[in-house]
Structure formats: C-alpha cells, structure tokens
Amino acid sequence: MSTIVANQLTQRFGSELALDSVDLVLDAGEHLAVLGENGAGKTTLLRILATASRPSSGQLLIFGLDATRDRGRLRSRIGFVSHSPGHYPALSATENLEFFCTLQGVDRGRVADTLRLVGLGEVAFRPAGLLSRGMQQRLAIARAILHDPRLLVLDEPDASLGSDGADLLAQVMRGKTAVLATHDQALANRLCQRTMVLRKGRSLGAGTRLRVVR
C-alpha cells in the first residue's frame, strides 16, 4: 500500500494560489525530495502532508486514512520538522523532549538515546534557548523522531546542521518513508530516490533523480 496518495492538492491563501493541483504517490520506504525556488510551494505542500494545515481542495490519503478527517490518528505516525524549531527556551533539551514524550504517549526512557543520535548528548541539560541554531535544528529533528514515526516530513532540515548534517539526515530517514524539502540538489540526490520540482505552486513532474536532472 502507498504511504501517501495525493490527488489534485490545491491550497489558496485569499486570492493567492500557493499550491495548484499537485498529484503525488509515495510508497512505503521511499524518499522524495521536493525542490523549487523560494515561494514555489514546498512549505505549503509539506505542511499539508504533515497535517499542519488543510488543503483548500483535493484529496490526501496517508497510510490509507483521509488526512483531513483522521488527523488525530495520523499524527502519531508522522514526524515533522518545520521552519521554526518550536522549542521552549527555558527548558533543557532533555526537558523539551520529555514533555513531548508525554504528549506523544511514549516512554521517556528514549530521550537520552535520541539526543545522542542527533549529537546533542553533551548538551542534554543545557536550556534550549542557549543552544546554537544548528543544535536547535538537531533538537527539532530529535523531537520529530522521538515517537518513531513511519513517515518523516522534513522542511529544509539541512539549514544550519553543519558538515555532518547529511549523514545525520541519512541516519534518521533510514527505514522510513520521507519527504524532504531542500534547495540543495546534491543533498536531494544523496538522500532521495525520487524528486519533485515545484514552480509557482505547480508540480513540474516527479520522478527518479536521473529523469529530473534530464
């Protein structure tokens, strides 16, 4: 069964058409890179896939469930890294993740391992507000994988990650279905088997990376 089946996804903000009739099918375990200029509609598409916003029209099935009606059931299976880290600056990295363990209904015991996985083991008890931009991004990735989701939706997660960012992303995406928005063509080629290019909200086509390059 396909993990994502999107049919004619359209998003309007007032008179502005942010996403125009986008179709997408993504099978389990596949990694899709979404490429495009600023304002092409990448974030809009990813927010819809992460159930953070509803499309104006079109149909979206994730794990066979209607993503507009069954959002509550889907959210335990999706991990989302958005543009904004969304941490509590006065709480430590560990406290931030422990809080989200409670909200996700998962064991707090996995916090230390997750922090080590993203390279934050040594700053686990430092307030999130005192972490560097790159560390905050790692903490956002840690929060997205905390509940072991089967689908990862990553909106430009490589921003400020540093030289080993691609390795970290490869590690967290392994074995999961993933949609990755990025400006970095090389990163997309390395991490994803498939690529979709958006321009002014329209999909210029999705395919294997070789086909897209051609």
Added chain:
Amino acid sequence: MIRSAVVALAVARKDLTSEWRTRELVPALGQFVILALVIANFGFQIDSRNAATIAPGVLWLALVFAGLVAFGRAFAAEREQSSLEAMLLTPAPAAAIFAGKALAAALLLVVCEAVLLPALSLFFGTPLSLPLVAAVLLATVGMAALGCLFAAMVARVRAREVLLPLLTLPLWIPFIVAGGQAVQVAMGAGGSYNQALGLLLDFDILFLVLTTLAARFVLDD
C-alpha cells in the same frame, strides 16, 4: 480521561517551570496590582465608612486587567516560539492542552492574587477573610477558562492586544457581578454570600464545559 489529565498536567507544569525560570510575568503582574492599589488609594477619598464599598471595585479592576495580561501571554508566547503547532501535531487531545494552559495561567493569577488581597487589606483596611479568598478563587477559575479560550483564538491575529479585551470583558461580566457581590458581603456589606457564591460556581461549571468543548475547534487549524 487519565491520558487527558496527564497531558494537561504536563502542559501546566511546563508553563509554570518556564515562568519560574524566566520570571517574565508574575513580577510584572505583582507590580501592576500594587500600582493599581496605590493609584486607587490616591484617587478616592477613602475612610472607614466607604472602604468596604470602594475596595471590591478596585479589586476587580486590578484582577481583570492583570488577568487579561496573564491569559493573553499564555498563548502569545506559544505562537511566538512556534511551539503551539508542535504540541498540536501530537496525538494529545487539544482540549487537554487547552486545560493545561488555562490551569497554568489561573495559577499565575492566583500568585498575583496572593499579593493583591493582603495589599488591598493593607491599603483599604478591609478584612482579609476566607470567604473573600474563596470568592476570588472561584471567579478566577471561570475567568481563566474564558480568558484562555479567547487568548487562543486571537493569538494568531495581529491586533490581538485590542481584540482580547473586546471579546473577553463582556463575558467576564457575570463573574464580576457575582464575584463583586460575594466580595462586598465578605467585606461587611449586606446581602447573601451563599447565593453569590452559588452563582459563581454555576458560571464556573457552565464556562468550563463550554470552553472545553470549543477548545478543539479554536486550537485546530
């Protein structure tokens, strides 16, 4: 039900821990209510005959404006940090998240009341009694539920500082009327304390149920 309670307590604990470490809100609110009392003390000709009549009005004015700041901040901070969306993208019930936010905001207002009530007694010479405290605490419950609901509603709007009082104050009037009556009786004026307290309790139950039901629609996109 247990899961919702666990989530609500976790959200409240997170908010209170953040406030304890940053001390952004409570010291400012404490200063605000003391200043309000000082201004009222100079503004009115207070003597032993009229203190019990004027003090309840001053108390509710200070509480209402401190409450608007406390409840407005509860959701504005989440929006600024983009952390509200991260919470809502978990399977945790939106009503439980809302309840946790309202609980924390109410407790912060209670801390503010712990400064306000003794100071009121000091400035106006009114008695600080258990009935007075009970009336103020009961009013705080319902005011917190309503205030947080509207704060969540307007948090994504640019003119939220203007909209929050416009939406909240009309619906706080029942609490101010019943609470005002209970406080006046507790300070020595005539009337039925039990009737006013019963009304406050009824309003609390009504608005707690309504806001819990509405929270899901307000918080969800």
